[in-house]
Amino acid sequence: MNEPYSSSIAFADQRGQVADDLPQLMRSAVLVAPGHVEIRDVPVPRPGPGEVLVRIEAALAGGTDRKAFQRGHPQIPMPGPFGHRYAGVVAAVGEGGPDFVVGQPIMGVHTAPCLRCSMCAKERWSLCPHVMRDKVLGAFAQFLRIPAHIARLNLFPRPARLSAVHAALLEPLACVVHGLEQIVWRHVERVLVVGLGVIGLLFAQLLPRYTSAMRCGAGRRKRRIELARRFGLDPVWEVPAGEPIPADLRRRRFDLALECTGKVEGWQLAFDHVLPGGQVLLFGGLPKGTQWPVDCTRLHYEEIRLIGGFHFGPQDVLKARQALLEGGLDLDPLVDACMSLEELPEVMRRLSASEGMQYAIAPG
Ligand SMILES: [Zn+2]
Structure with a gap:
């Protein structure tokens, strides 16, 4: 004091x-x-x-x-x-x-x-x-x-x-720290932040404290995409609502995906873009009762870790x-x-x- x-x-x-x-x-x-x-x-x-x-x-x-x-x-x-x-x-x-x-x-x-x-x-x-x-x-x-x-x-x-x-x-920063603290950082070389609202942009800023991995982003709005680049994500793909995922992003896979959209499409995009052995932090909560079908073959044989992140x-x-x-x-x-x-x-x-x-x- x-x-x-x-x-x-x-x-x-x-x-x-x-x-x-x-x-x-x-x-x-x-x-x-x-x-x-x-x-x-x-x-x-x-x-x-x-x-x-x-x-x-x-x-x-x-x-x-x-x-x-x-x-x-x-x-x-x-x-x-x-x-x-x-x-x-x-x-x-x-x-x-x-x-x-x-x-x-x-x-x-x-x-x-x-x-x-x-x-x-x-x-x-x-x-x-x-x-x-x-x-x-x-x-x-x-x-x-x-x-x-x-x-x-x-x-x-x-x-x-x-x-x-x-x-x-x-x-919100404490929530983001809590998410980052749950990740096993060993051998994480590529990270994708999915959703570039306040939470995604806070993840972008805190990530360098946890990893020297390549950090990338996917978002919908131009201004937020520009901010994500300013905060060190590169590349950052624009994924407009209802449109196909850009071909370049479709080909990429990551060791870690941080889901920050709170939408089923965001959960799916995050899951679809991790490598075998990858981790998916599901940060954005979905409405009560939401069901999300998962490719169980990938989940099992690729040993993908789905991590809930709350509070x-x-x-x-x-x-x-x-x-x-x-x-x-x-x-x-x-x-x-x-x-x-x-x-x-x-x-x-x-x-x-x-x-x-x-x-x-x-x-x-
Ligand atoms: Zn208690």
């Missing part, structure tokens, strides 16, 4: 701390039903024991939010609070809460494992049943109350040099945070614009129309 920060501490003892200018009401987004989000006045929550109240400076609206808005999402109940990628400053700390000070810039994620269940004992933290059950949503609001178990494990100081918008990328564990969060603190990631191109909270319905419309890939919301 060596960074300078302004604070307005009303009291700071065993009872906790609270900013002296904390209002009674705030503006907060509610995801009412598919295609319908409202901004409402709701009470500003007060932190209970161990909890931290964050004044949101930036929350990110991206692919997960678009999916939830368009078709519902198994992990985002409706009607309910909306938004899960955030950064801000501490507005209040509950009794016995973490060692933060009101006004201090912070960054964090919206989940934490219980550290007590059988999955946590196996260090499979992303599979802890509490991770999704006890998460916090509601980052599209002026304030967000972070539950004690998350505040304790996955809420961190944020150096003043790291902007709130960049810091809010901690969550992250505490170690992944720490590595992702370290990457953000080090700098060197080119994050501005991954955020199309910064909008106000009142403009969230417009942001969701744009995301639904594939206008841009991710927006920052500044609730002000």
Whole structure:
């Protein structure tokens, strides 16, 4: 906590701390039903024991939010609070809460494992049943109350040099780190990133930390293809929706395919383009109940490894945070614009129309 920060501490003892200018009401987004989000006045929550109240400076609206808005999402109940990628400053700390000070810039994620269940004992933290059950949503609001178990494990100081918008990328970056940590990197010489949205472009930027392999990409949109090239993927093939795969890509095979489309076609393309002995990381989740027929001959006789990639564990969060603190990631191109909270319905419309890939919301 060596960074300078302004604070307005009303009291700071065993009872906790609270900013002296904390209002009674705030503006907060509610995801009412598919295609319908409202901004409402709701009470500003007060932190209970161990909890931290964050004044949101930036929350990110991206692919997960678009999916939830368009078709519902198994992990985002409706009607309910909306938004899960955030950064801000501490507005209040509950009794016995973490060692933060009101006004201090912070960054964090919206989940934490219980550290007590059988999955946590196996260090499979992303599979802890509490991770999704006890998460916090509601980052599209002026304030967000972070539950004690998350505040304790996955809420961190944020150096003043790291902007709130960049810091809010901690969550997707942790997911990407988790995916990369699952790969067996020995003898990986050629990698294909399938899908060049925010996740694919984060993979492109983190890959050199894990491998010196040749790194390639396949995507749909020209601007993202240009970004992928800037981030070191070469070659990058344009694969427009509904059109045949370019002949040059059809001939190629890779040791590793990182699937980031969340579409069956993307899963298939990734599977079709790995070599015998290859690995496929299936990162982009498909709608509940989706079935995907696999060529079992290839799966068996070519010993292809299909790897599910979901969420992250505490170690992944720490590595992702370290990457953000080090700098060197080119994050501005991954955020199309910064909008106000009142403009969230417009942001969701744009995301639904594939206008841009991710927006920052500044609730002000
Ligand atoms: Zn657990």
